[in-house]
Amino acid sequence: xxxxxxxxxxxxxxxxxxxLQLARLGGMAVDEGGAIVILAAVLFPVLVGAMGLGxxxxxxxxxxxxxxxxxxxxxxxxxxxxxxxxxxNRMRTVASHVAVESGLPADKGTITVNVPPTSGAxxxxxxxxxxxxxxxxxxxxxxxxxxxxVTVRARAVxxxxxxxxACVLALSPTAAGAVTVAGSTTVTLNGCDLASNSTASDAVKxxxxxxxxxxxxxxxxxxxxxxxxxxxxxxxxxxxxxxxADPYADIAEPSTTIPCEGQSKIGxxxxxxxxxxxxxxxxxxxxxxxxxxITGGTVTFKPGLYIIQGGDLAVNAGTVLKGxxxxxxxxxxxxxxxNGGATVNLSAPTSGVYSGLxxxxxxxxxxxxxxxxxxxSTFDGAIYFPSSALEYSGRSGTTTGCTQxxxxxxxxxxNSDIKSDCIAKGARPIVTDITVKLVE
Numbered sequence: 471x472x473x474x475x476x477x478x479x480x481x482x483x484x485x486x487x488x489x490l491q492l493a494r495l496g497g498m499a500v501d502e503g504g505a506i507v508i509l510a511a512v513l514f515p516v517l518v519g520a521m522g523l524g525x526x527x528x529x530x531x532x533x534x535x536x537x538x539x540x541x542x543x544x545x546x547x548x549x550x551x552x553x554x555x556x557x558x559n560r561m562r563t564v565a566s567h568v569a570v571e572s573g574l575p576a577d578k579g580t581i582t583v584n585v586p587p588t589s590g591a592x593x594x595x596x597x598x599x600x601x602x603x604x605x606x607x608x609x610x611x612x613x614x615x616x617x618x619x620v621t622v623r624a625r626a627v628x629x630x631x632x633x634x635x636a637c638v639l640a641l642s643p644t645a646a647g648a649v650t651v652a653g654s655t656t657v658t659l660n661g662c663d664l665a666s667n668s669t670a671s672d673a674v675k676x677x678x679x680x681x682x683x684x685x686x687x688x689x690x691x692x693x694x695x696x697x698x699x700x701x702x703x704x705x706x707x708x709x710x711x712x713x714x715a716d717p718y719a720d721i722a723e724p725s726t727t728i729p730c731e732g733q734s735k736i737g738x739x740x741x742x743x744x745x746x747x748x749x750x751x752x753x754x755x756x757x758x759x760x761x762x763x764i765t766g767g768t769v770t771f772k773p774g775l776y777i778i779q780g781g782d783l784a785v786n787a788g789t790v791l792k793g794x795x796x797x798x799x800x801x802x803x804x805x806x807x808x809n810g811g812a813t814v815n816l817s818a819p820t821s822g823v824y825s826g827l828x829x830x831x832x833x834x835x836x837x838x839x840x841x842x843x844x845x846x847s848t849f850d851g852a853i854y855f856p857s858s859a860l861e862y863s864g865r866s867g868t869t870t871g872c873t874q875x876x877x878x879x880x881x882x883x884x885n886s887d888i889k890s891d892c893i894a895k896g897a898r899p900i901v902t903d904i905t906v907k908l909v910e
Contacts, residue, residue, distance in 0.1 A: 534622045537579075537603050540572035541626040542908055545601040548583060549628035549906045552599055555715030558585050565601055579605040587627050590910050597630040598909070627910035633903035634686065634703075637662035638875045639714055641856055643690075646670045648879045651680040655862075655882040659684040663902045666690060667713040674707065680882065688714070688902050716876070717898035718854055721824070723832055724799050725750050726777055730759035739767035744774030751775060751823050753797075761804060764789050771796045771816070775824065778804040782837075787811025797824040805837035805858070813844045818851025818896060826874075826897030831855035839877070842884070849873045852897045874900065 548565040556564075562583040569581050580603070587593050587600030607620040637659055640648035648668035651657055657680070665688040666673040673691035676682060676699060686704035687693060688711040695707060728747045744754035754774040761781020771793030778800050784807040785791060791814045800806060806829060808814060818828040828851030831839065838859045852874040853860065860877030863884035872895050 533605060533607060534624060536573045537605055537622055537624040538626070540569045540574050541601050541603045541624040543572050544569040544581070544583075544603070545599055545626040545628040546906060546908060548585075548599045548601060549630055552585065552597075553630050553715070553901070553904045553906060554712060555719075558583075561585060561599065565599075569601070569603055574603055575605060579603060587910075590625075590627055592627050592629060592909060595629070597632075598627055599629075600625070600627045600910075625910070626908060628906055629909045630901070631905045631907060632899050632901040633905055634901075635662055636665045636688070636714065636900040636902050637873065638664040638880055639716075639900050640666040640668060640673075640877060640880045641716060642666075642668050642878045643713075644668055644670060645879050646672050647675040647881075649674045650879075650881045650883070651676045651682045652881065653678050653680055653883045655680040655884065657682045657684075657882050661685065663688060665711075665714050665900065665902055686902065714900060714902060716856060717900055718827065718830075718852070718856070718876070721827070721830075723830075724755075724775060724777065724824075726757065726779060726799075726801050728755055728757055728777075730757035730777070730779065734758050734760070735763045735765065736769055737765040737767060739769070741770045741772065742776075743772040744776065749775065753822070753824070758783075764791070768792065773819070775799060777801060780804065782807045785809060785812045785814070789813070791816060793817070795819045797827050798829050800829070800831045800835055800837070800839075800855075800858075802832050802834045803837060804832075804835065806831075806839040806841070806855075808841045810842040810863075811844055812842075812847075814847040814849065816849060816851070820896030826852050826895065827854055829853045829855070831858045833857050836878075850895060852876060872897075876900070 544565040547568040548561040551561045551564050565583045566581050570576050574581065582602040584600040586595050587598050590600070592598040603624045605622045607622060638649065642648045645668050648666040648670065649664060663686040664674070664684045667690050669691040671692040672694045673689045674687055674693040674695070676694065676696045679698065681698040683700040683702065685702045687701065687707040689707060689709050690711055690713045692709050693707040728749060742756060744756040746754045749755045755777060756774065757777040757779065759779050761778060761783065763784045765786045766789055768790040771791070773795030776796060776798045778798060780803065782805045783798060786809050789812045791812065794817045796816060797818060816828055818824070818826050820826070824830065828849055831854065833856055835858055838861065839855050840861045840863065842863050850872055853876065855877045857878050859879045859881070860875065861881045861883065874897050
């Protein structure tokens with residue numbers, strides 16, 4: 471009798487074989503797990519550093535955006551101060567204050583203000599302001615890859631673009647009637663404005679039958695006008711307006727320590743020519759120590775600088791003055807007296823240190839200056855007496871010239887007929903309305 475072989479031992483053998491195979495596989499799993507741990511240990515600092523670098527780079531980007539905003543508003547603020555006529559140190563102070571208030575850390579940031587800009591499209595342009603900000607960013611996890619701190623930089627340029635300009639400006643801060651139109655005067659200013667920096671209630675004053683035709687009138691104080699005021703572009707006089715900057719305030723007065731002519735009087739047709747004295751201005755100069763009196767004839771002035779000291783430049787009726795590229799400087803105590811009936815056809819240089827300046831009064835000169843020329847006269851350039859009174863009377867006129875009139879006070883009286891058809895050639899603008907814009 472035969473019996474079947476029991477199956478249980480076979481299952482035991484199979485189980486033993488399976489356990490042996492699993493043991494082998496388990497050993498392999500243990501070995502691979504150790505390799506992964508080692509690899510992770512090597513790569514984990516690199517991964518953390520890369521994540522840190524990415525996070526810090528994002529922060530640097532945000533810091534640069536914040537710094538750019540600070541540069542933009544700082545440049546704009548400095549340009550606004552420039553439009554008000556503030557000196558460069560005031561512009562820098564304002565720009566620095568605005569930059570810090572806008573987020574520039576005072577302990578790890580720097581600010582540079584350039585007037586005018588030293589780089590970019592507006593480099594060297596007097597109507598622009600450049601602000602450069604830097605900020606040092608400390609290294610955190612990115613120090614794994616970098617050795618030196620990161621410096622974030624931002625730059626902005628703001629420019630003043632004139633929307634309107636004046637051709638008559640009184641600089642006195644307080645004088646009553648700083649600009650006066652009186653008598654039967656007819657003042658016509660074509661294409662430009664009239665302005666007074668005086669805060670008096672009658673800083674601009676019209677009286678009698680005097681007539682004034684102008685684009686706009688600007689007064690830092692008030693204005694007393696008549697029905698003979700004709701505004702071409704403005705609806706009303708702009709009172710309590712901002713004071714305007716003196717466009718020639720930074721031009722140094724010429725040196726007067728050169729040989730001079732003595733008492734000079736001319737009564738016949740002649741030509742005057744400046745001499746080369748190696749003057750600091752680089753111009754040929756002719757100096758009159760006791761003024762210059764012209765009583766008749768036609769006097770032609772060759773290009774150059776003419777210095778009047780110790781007396782007036784006095785011109786009688788019937789005299790004709792001619793000259794191109796000329797500047798007359800009136801030292802302390804010297805004045806300009808152009809009497810009625812004189813015909814004057816003079817033009818300022820259009821380039822150089824005294825570009826646009828035809829008559830230039832010393833800033834310490836308080837002499838009264840009078841222009842009573844004939845109606846056919848032409849003054850091509852700026853008549854600039856920053857500390858002196860300037861009076862137009864009689865039949866003086868600039869029917870074809872391009873004239874600026876700047877004085878401590880300016881008075882139009884008599885039968886003056888003043889026409890200024892364009893801004894002075896080579897002269898600096900007397901800006902009345904300004905747009906400040908960021909251009910870089």
